Amino acid sequence: MIITDFTPPAGMELVYQRPESLVDVQTHYCPGCTHGVAHRLLAEAIDELDLRERSILVAPVGCSVFAYRYFEVDSCVAAHGRAPAMATGIKRVQPENIVITYQGDGDLASIGIAEIIHAAARGENITTIFINNAIYGMTGGQMAPTTLPGQKTTSSPCGRDVESTGFPLRVCEMLAQLDGAAYIVRRSLHDVKNIRKAKKAIVTALKAQVNGLGFGMVELLSSCPTNWGMSPQQALSWIETNMIPYYSLGEYKVIDAVNALD
Amino acid sequence: MAKEMIKGNEAIAEAAVRVGLEAYFGYPITPQTELLEHLSGRMVELGRVFVQAESEVAVVNMVYGAACAGARVMTSSSSPGFSLMQEGLSYIAGSELPCVVVDVMRGGPGLGNILPSQGDYFQVTRSAGHGDFRPIVLAPASVQEAIDFTVLAFELADKYRHIVIVALDGQVGQMMEPAELPAMGEVARERPDWALTGAKGRPPNVVLSVYLEGEREEAYNLKVQAKLKEIKSAEQRWLEFATEDARLLVIGYGTAGRIAYSAVQAARERGIRVGLLRPQTLWPFPEDRISSLADRMDGCLVIEMNAGQMLEDVRLAVGGQIPVSFYGRMGGIVPMPDEILDAITHECKRLAIHESIERSC
Numbered sequence: 001m002i003i004t005d006f007t008p009p010a011g012m013e014l015v016y017q018r019p020e021s022l023v024d025v026q027t028h029y030c031p032g033c034t035h036g037v038a039h040r041l042l043a044e045a046i047d048e049l050d051l052r053e054r055s056i057l058v059a060p061v062g063c064s065v066f067a068y069r070y071f072e073v074d075s076c077v078a079a080h081g082r083a084p085a086m087a088t089g090i091k092r093v094q095p096e097n098i099v100i101t102y103q104g105d106g107d108l109a110s111i112g113i114a115e116i117i118h119a120a121a122r123g124e125n126i127t128t129i130f131i132n133n134a135i136y137g138m139t140g141g142q143m144a145p146t147t148l149p150g151q152k153t154t155s156s157p158c159g160r161d162v163e164s165t166g167f168p169l170r171v172c173e174m175l176a177q178l179d180g181a182a183y184i185v186r187r188s189l190h191d192v193k194n195i196r197k198a199k200k201a202i203v204t205a206l207k208a209q210v211n212g213l214g215f216g217m218v219e220l221l222s223s224c225p226t227n228w229g230m231s232p233q234q235a236l237s238w239i240e241t242n243m244i245p246y247y248s249l250g251e252y253k254v255i256d257a258v259n260a261l262d
Numbered sequence: 263m264a265k266e267m268i269k270g271n272e273a274i275a276e277a278a279v280r281v282g283l284e285a286y287f288g289y290p291i292t293p294q295t296e297l298l299e300h301l302s303g304r305m306v307e308l309g310r311v312f313v314q315a316e317s318e319v320a321v322v323n324m325v326y327g328a329a330c331a332g333a334r335v336m337t338s339s340s341s342p343g344f345s346l347m348q349e350g351l352s353y354i355a356g357s358e359l360p361c362v363v364v365d366v367m368r369g370g371p372g373l374g375n376i377l378p379s380q381g382d383y384f385q386v387t388r389s390a391g392h393g394d395f396r397p398i399v400l401a402p403a404s405v406q407e408a409i410d411f412t413v414l415a416f417e418l419a420d421k422y423r424h425i426v427i428v429a430l431d432g433q434v435g436q437m438m439e440p441a442e443l444p445a446m447g448e449v450a451r452e453r454p455d456w457a458l459t460g461a462k463g464r465p466p467n468v469v470l471s472v473y474l475e476g477e478r479e480e481a482y483n484l485k486v487q488a489k490l491k492e493i494k495s496a497e498q499r500w501l502e503f504a505t506e507d508a509r510l511l512v513i514g515y516g517t518a519g520r521i522a523y524s525a526v527q528a529a530r531e532r533g534i535r536v537g538l539l540r541p542q543t544l545w546p547f548p549e550d551r552i553s554s555l556a557d558r559m560d561g562c563l564v565i566e567m568n569a570g571q572m573l574e575d576v577r578l579a580v581g582g583q584i585p586v587s588f589y590g591r592m593g594g595i596v597p598m599p600d601e602i603l604d605a606i607t608h609e610c611k612r613l614a615i616h617e618s619i620e621r622s623c
Contacts, residue, residue, distance in 0.1 A: 053461055073466055074461050075466065076468065076469040082349075085319075088313065093285050114319075115316070115319075117316075118316040
């Protein structure tokens with residue numbers, strides 16, 4: 001597919017363009033939101049591995065419910081939290097397809113925690129992109145299962161009180177315990193260096209699925225300037241200063257077969 | 263093919279296999295577990311998909327996924343598990359996907375018990391989930407009908423891109439009877455053009471149940487309602503016995519309908535002018551036939567294994583033309599033919615159907 005009609009002048013090379021797997025439309029995401037970055041990384045990874053015509057995207061309920069509008073791949077929208085179950089149904093009947101769930105923290109870590117744990121435990125050969133921005137975005141900024149202790153939200157106006165609300169879930173650490181998980185990694189989207197590392201992790205996760213190695217998940221620490229009440233720049237800094245200390249970046253589970261891919 | 267002794271639940275499972283079931287997702291719950299157990303062996307043996315999921319919530323969403331991909335897919339459960347599936351069924355209905363769901367009804371509400379019941383009638387016929395839709399509901403009264411309706415369920419699901427529920431009480435699921443299974447068939451590997459298979463050489467397919475703009479959501483709903491109207495006019499199914507000269511019409515489905523048949527036969531032997539109508543589709547309800555029969559009856563007696571749920575549909579169909587009364591048992595109790603015969607006799611006296619009562623004495 002032709003991505004752009006732009007032809008670089010003689011002697012110049014075209015080095016950056018919209019990935020083939022992204023649709024050329026304006027998104028509904030707020031200014032400064034990192035969903036756009038995550039979408040682009042996933043689309044680039046799909047393109048690089050030449051998976052666009054094999055991919056099926058399962059969108060969640062949450063801000064990324066409209067992800068199906070932005071990816072040039074077959075897609076569907078799951079019920080809240082059920083994307084891993086829906087992806088299981090698709091992958092089991094069509095193992096030749098590359099099945100990807102894209103889920104936020106409320107979707108994956110709260111209402112859908114059972115589905116993600118059991119998909120990982122079964123070693124479902126699917127890939128999950130987990131956007132953790134520590135808040136419910138779509139409904140206007142309520143406390144999420146990943147909201148940090150003391151963090152103010154519209155449903156924890158005095159700051160999250162762990163005495164009454166319990167503690168945030170560290171999903172990578174939980175899923176890494178499961179034998180069915182092949183590749184469990186946490187990355188961040190707060191600066192260029194980390195964005196590059198996130199991209200690499202997504203590529204590895206998709207490669208793992210192509211090779212039938214089991215369940216893969218890439219958690220991406222993301223910003224929500226609108227609901228955090230910050231500027232985009234402040235929000236990126238807040239990821240670094242507040243989220244990363246609680247959600248350590250790193251590879252939580254990489255089975256040997258995944259290591260052997262590179 | 264020859265008849266063989268087979269249990270209702272296993273008969274449904276095997277019938278589904280033989281008409282090309284590609285994927286089954288389930289969770290154990292009595293009194294439907296034999297269905298899941300049968301398929302756990304058969305599907306794997308045939309290289310087809312079987313998954314025992316972590317919950318009925320996951321099950322129905324796996325069904326949703328497989329249906330998106332265009333596969334012939336089925337699940338089964340019993341009342342409490344069926345309740346958990348309502349979320350996913352609404353999404354499946356909202357996406358106009360075909361699938362078959364078997365509900366082997368047990369005593370309720372709550373955890374209830376594992377005895378036969380028809381207490382899910384409202385649940386299965388009214389919508390089986392949030393929003394405006396009604397699944398097609400088939401109600402077998404024997405093992406043979408359980409087989410035949412399973413085959414029919416897949417045909418109707420594909421024809422209308424719609425949910426078809428095979429709703430049977432635990433008795434039909436648990437009993438063994440001689441019955442004939444369909445011939446063995448293969449899985450259809452061809453996918454419908456709307457299915458998610460990967461956007462190779464075509465624009466991407468999207469399956470969803472979300473329309474943000476009111477006008478689009480209403481347009482979608484109008485389309486579904488038009489389809490339901492078509493189903494309503496084409497798919498009402500029922501059986502009748504001795505209705506030609508009857509003055510009292512007995513109506514019952516599933517096991518209650520089958521026992522009512524024994525009672526109506528006994529009443530006929532006593533000269534009571536009573537007939538039976540046994541709905542085979544609970545939705546669409548055979549309202550047209552009941553309405554026309556009501557024109558020449560003195561009364562109607564509804565028999566159910568619940569507190570009177572189909573009773574409301576009968577009253578709607580009859581439209582106040584004749585009195586409609588009810589006899590039912592709850593809690594997993596199956597009525598005996600004598601109880602129903604007593605109810606028939608009582609009703610004939612109450613309605614002063616003298617001629618027949620005199621002859622019966």
